Amino acid sequence: MTERDQLGMTPRDLILEAVRKELVEFERREIEFRKKDREERATELRLPLQEIKIH
Numbered sequence: 074m075t076e077r078d079q080l081g082m083t084p085r086d087l088i089l090e091a092v093r094k095e096l097v098e099f100e101r102r103e104i105e106f107r108k109k110d111r112e113e114r115a116t117e118l119r120l121p122l123q124e125i126k127i128h
Contacts, residue, residue, distance in 0.1 A: 115121070
């Protein structure tokens with residue numbers, strides 16, 4: 074048995090794992106981009122960065 078067989082990693086599993094890692098990284102970058110964009114727009118409009126709570 075090969076090491077891959079012992080781990081249960083088929084070629085499909087390897088591809089899915091690579092895709093999952095890429096998606097996690099993309100989501101992290103997207104969150105950072107949105108945060109930076111929100112801060113830049115708030116600065117431009119002179120708005121507070123805290124959430125506005127409406128009761």
